[in-house]
Amino acid sequence: MTTPVNAIELRGLRKRFGRTVAVAGIDLDIPVGSFYGVLGPNGAGKTTTLSMATGLLTPDAGSVRVYDIDLWREPSRAKPLLGVLPDGLHTFDRLTGAELISYAGTLRGLDPQVVRERRDDLLAALDLGNAATSLVTDFSAGMAKKVGLACALVHAPRVLVLDEPFEAVDPVSGAAIRTILQSFVASGGTVVISSHVMALVERLCDRVAIVGNGQVLAEGTLDEVRGDGDLERRFVELVGDVADQRDLAWLRHS
Amino acid sequence: MVATLLKLRWRILYHQFRRDWWRLLFVIAGAIWSLSVIPGLIIGSARISTESAAVRADAMLALGALFALAWIVVPLLATGVDDTLDPARFAPWGIEARRIMPGLAVAAFTTVPAIFFVGVAAVMGSVWRTESVAVYATGVVGALLTAASWVFSARLAALWGGRLIVSRTGRTTVIGTVVALLAAIVVGAVTVRRDGLESFIDYELASALKGLGITPLGAGFAAPRSLVEGDPVGAVVRLALTAGWAVLLFFAWRSAVTYTLVHPVMRGSGSRRRADAILSAVSSLNVMGKPRTPRMRMIAAVRQRTLRSWRADPRYLAQLVAALLLPTVGGGMAIVVAGGAGVWITVLPIALALGVGWGRHNDLAYDASAIWIDIVSGIRGRDVMAGRLLATLQWAAPAVFLACIAAVGSAGRWDVFAPVTATALGVLAASLGVSAVTAVTLPYRVPAPGESPFGADAGSIGASLIGQVVSSLGTGIVVPLVAAPLLAAFVWGNEWWVLSVVVSLVLGVTTSVLGVRAAGTLFEARSGKLIAAVS
Numbered sequence: 001m002t003t004p005v006n007a008i009e010l011r012g013l014r015k016r017f018g019r020t021v022a023v024a025g026i027d028l029d030i031p032v033g034s035f036y037g038v039l040g041p042n043g044a045g046k047t048t049t050l051s052m053a054t055g056l057l058t059p060d061a062g063s064v065r066v067y068d069i070d071l072w073r074e075p076s077r078a079k080p081l082l083g084v085l086p087d088g089l090h091t092f093d094r095l096t097g098a099e100l101i102s103y104a105g106t107l108r109g110l111d112p113q114v115v116r117e118r119r120d121d122l123l124a125a126l127d128l129g130n131a132a133t134s135l136v137t138d139f140s141a142g143m144a145k146k147v148g149l150a151c152a153l154v155h156a157p158r159v160l161v162l163d164e165p166f167e168a169v170d171p172v173s174g175a176a177i178r179t180i181l182q183s184f185v186a187s188g189g190t191v192v193i194s195s196h197v198m199a200l201v202e203r204l205c206d207r208v209a210i211v212g213n214g215q216v217l218a219e220g221t222l223d224e225v226r227g228d229g230d231l232e233r234r235f236v237e238l239v240g241d242v243a244d245q246r247d248l249a250w251l252r253h254s
Numbered sequence: 255m256v257a258t259l260l261k262l263r264w265r266i267l268y269h270q271f272r273r274d275w276w277r278l279l280f281v282i283a284g285a286i287w288s289l290s291v292i293p294g295l296i297i298g299s300a301r302i303s304t305e306s307a308a309v310r311a312d313a314m315l316a317l318g319a320l321f322a323l324a325w326i327v328v329p330l331l332a333t334g335v336d337d338t339l340d341p342a343r344f345a346p347w348g349i350e351a352r353r354i355m356p357g358l359a360v361a362a363f364t365t366v367p368a369i370f371f372v373g374v375a376a377v378m379g380s381v382w383r384t385e386s387v388a389v390y391a392t393g394v395v396g397a398l399l400t401a402a403s404w405v406f407s408a409r410l411a412a413l414w415g416g417r418l419i420v421s422r423t424g425r426t427t428v429i430g431t432v433v434a435l436l437a438a439i440v441v442g443a444v445t446v447r448r449d450g451l452e453s454f455i456d457y458e459l460a461s462a463l464k465g466l467g468i469t470p471l472g473a474g475f476a477a478p479r480s481l482v483e484g485d486p487v488g489a490v491v492r493l494a495l496t497a498g499w500a501v502l503l504f505f506a507w508r509s510a511v512t513y514t515l516v517h518p519v520m521r522g523s524g525s526r527r528r529a530d531a532i533l534s535a536v537s538s539l540n541v542m543g544k545p546r547t548p549r550m551r552m553i554a555a556v557r558q559r560t561l562r563s564w565r566a567d568p569r570y571l572a573q574l575v576a577a578l579l580l581p582t583v584g585g586g587m588a589i590v591v592a593g594g595a596g597v598w599i600t601v602l603p604i605a606l607a608l609g610v611g612w613g614r615h616n617d618l619a620y621d622a623s624a625i626w627i628d629i630v631s632g633i634r635g636r637d638v639m640a641g642r643l644l645a646t647l648q649w650a651a652p653a654v655f656l657a658c659i660a661a662v663g664s665a666g667r668w669d670v671f672a673p674v675t676a677t678a679l680g681v682l683a684a685s686l687g688v689s690a691v692t693a694v695t696l697p698y699r700v701p702a703p704g705e706s707p708f709g710a711d712a713g714s715i716g717a718s719l720i721g722q723v724v725s726s727l728g729t730g731i732v733v734p735l736v737a738a739p740l741l742a743a744f745v746w747g748n749e750w751w752v753l754s755v756v757v758s759l760v761l762g763v764t765t766s767v768l769g770v771r772a773a774g775t776l777f778e779a780r781s782g783k784l785i786a787a788v789s
Contacts, residue, residue, distance in 0.1 A: 058782030079632030089623035092559050093703050094566040102532040106555040107631035109548045112537040133526040
């Protein structure tokens with residue numbers, strides 16, 4: 001059996017919430033072994049798209065294929081290939097950090113001994129030593145993000161889909177996460193991240209998609225998308241600048 | 255600031271109702287129901303206004319005490335208080351409690367239940383309209399002041415309850431209070447059994463009501479009687495006591511709001527747990543002494559993390575107390591009033607089993623969006639639902655078993671212990687099976703993790719109604735089948751006893767297994783809709 005070219009294929013994805021169209025027909029090919037960045041302004045439909053791509057939100061229309069397996073038709077085959085870190089959702093907050101990772105590992109069908117070893121490795125690699133015995137409810141936002149990432153990694157998936165993985169994470173932990181993700185891609189894994197931080201995306205990703213108003217505005221390798229300038233300028237060109245750039249003179253003290 | 259807060263409340267409600275317009279229907283239905291009760295109340299008050307002053311005062315005292323209790327118990331154990339203006343939401347604004355309190359107080363009186371009960375209090379005060387103007391005015395003022403204390407006490411109880419249930423010491427206090435309450439019921443019940451109901455009403459209840467009339471809870475309703483009996487000083491003192499109580503509750507509420515504003519998020523009190531309970535549970539051997547299969551490990555993991563919620567999450571603890579307390583009180587009363595004879599001894603354990611089982615009809619919503627971990631893992635839905643059901647069984651089955659011992663023991667009917675226990679456990683299993691299905695199909699919003707366990711959206715009672723009605727119908731169909739052979743055994747005896755054991759256990763286990771399987775299939779089918787449905 002040949003390995004598919006694309007880790008994830010999105011075709012004609014659509015989602016509407018009442019009168020608001022969140023995703024208006026998105027097509028994306030995310031190649032195996034790529035470090036893929038999904039960029040977009042607030043409310044562009046990034047989280048909705050990633051939720052539909054990971055089995056968390058039923059699309060109104062369209063399909064999601066993970067390693068050529070239809071996620072919504074054969075979830076039991078597709079989901080084991082994915083490691084997911086959603087943004088803005090709760091976790092089982094009365095478990096400790098260690099227990100949450102063990103829980104995620106067990107649900108992925110890992111043997112208890114393997115769970116124990118990987119749990120300890122992840123706690124150390126993500127600098128979560130103190131979090132191991134604290135309840136998730138007492139975590140800072142950055143700690144919660146890191147333990148969520150550990151849960152996504154514990155079963156060594158083929159594809160990581162991470163919604164804002166660096167948000168609220170301190171620089172030291174951020175560097176550790178970057179190293180882990182780059183090493184994961186170097187070994188043949190695929191990473192998809194959403195982010196607002198252009199510098200981070202330029203540093204990490206080899207392919208990007210800029211999403212606005214629920215549609216893909218630009219897609220390709222980093223160089224193809226940013227052209228001659230930098231990514232931020234291209235981003236602003238595509239999604240448009242703040243319409244009313246009002247001067248807040250009253251905010252200045254002198 | 256009062257106008258600002260009221261506008262804010264109406265604006266929040268307006269947006270809530272625009273988003274979920276059907277909630278408004280339930281609020282309107284609640285308002286119409288409340289209005290429809292008013293004529294009955296007025297007719298009742300007209301009838302009682304012709305009775306003697308003593309009878310009128312006692313009736314109002316008893317009713318008032320019942321309402322006072324309901325205003326504290328119902329928000330804590332059943333529906334929650336309207337949290338549109340939850341003080342915790344003002345925490346980021348750096349605003350002082352004394353600035354928002356007048357607005358919060360006025361807003362507290364603009365909810366449908368508050369408007370209704372202020373109206374009810376006014377009607378209760380009007381039973382004195384056949385007396386002089388002074389007596390009539392005293393009656394109305396006393397009743398309205400008492401109504402104010404009801405509204406304030408609900409707000410205070412929700413804030414204190416939320417604070418109390420977070421800490422371990424607080425939880426011990428709650429359990430202690432529950433035990434004390436149950437002991438009081440038992441004492442009352444034993445007295446009724448010893449002396450009879452009539453004697454209880456004539457002596458104990460009469461003296462309790464007399465005592466109540468000089469406490470802040472009932473003084474407002476007792477004041478007019480003092481005036482009628484030529485004791486104006488007593489009437490003034492009673493009114494002052496009631497007013498003082500309302501003011502005291504207001505300031506206690508203000509103090510609780512002050513605390514909430516600087517302790518905004520309910521957290522885990524910083525406790526640490528060295529052992530990994532999930533790993534211990536999945537590593538342990540199964541009942542046959544063999545290592546667990548991967549599927550059994552997944553079920554054990556879900557069971558273990560749900561059990562942690564039952565032990566440590568204030569929202570689950572509040573439900574646990576409600577699930578144990580309400581049926582136990584009702585069932586206990588039934589045993590005592592019926593003299594513990596015959597079929598009545600089954601009421602306590604079956605009510606408890608039914609209360610716990612039916613109470614899980616919105617089980618999934620309490621995990622809120624945290625269920626993403628289950629969904630993305632690809633775990634089979636039936637394994638998730640089985641783990642959840644087993645976690646509830648782990649504490650509920652022993653509780654039901656103890657209730658069986660208490661019921662059968664108090665009646666001295668150890669000969670029926672096995673069938674009663676089998677039936678109660680069968681009812682528990684069957685109702686949990688039905689609830690598993692509604693938990694997946696008809697979830698409704700509950701306080702999110704970290705929110706007060708005693709908060710409720712406006713119209714949430716209505717929203718919950720659909721899930722509650724459907725689960726009631728399902729339970730109403732299954733449970734009689736489970737319990738019928740036991741009832742037949744009490745009537746006809748003989749082979750029905752054995753049959754009741756077999757039928758209840760078989761039906762209970764079958765319903766719970768089928769319920770879990772159906773709920774699991776629905777969980778998978780609805781996996782892409784569940785997070786939106788519960789959060």
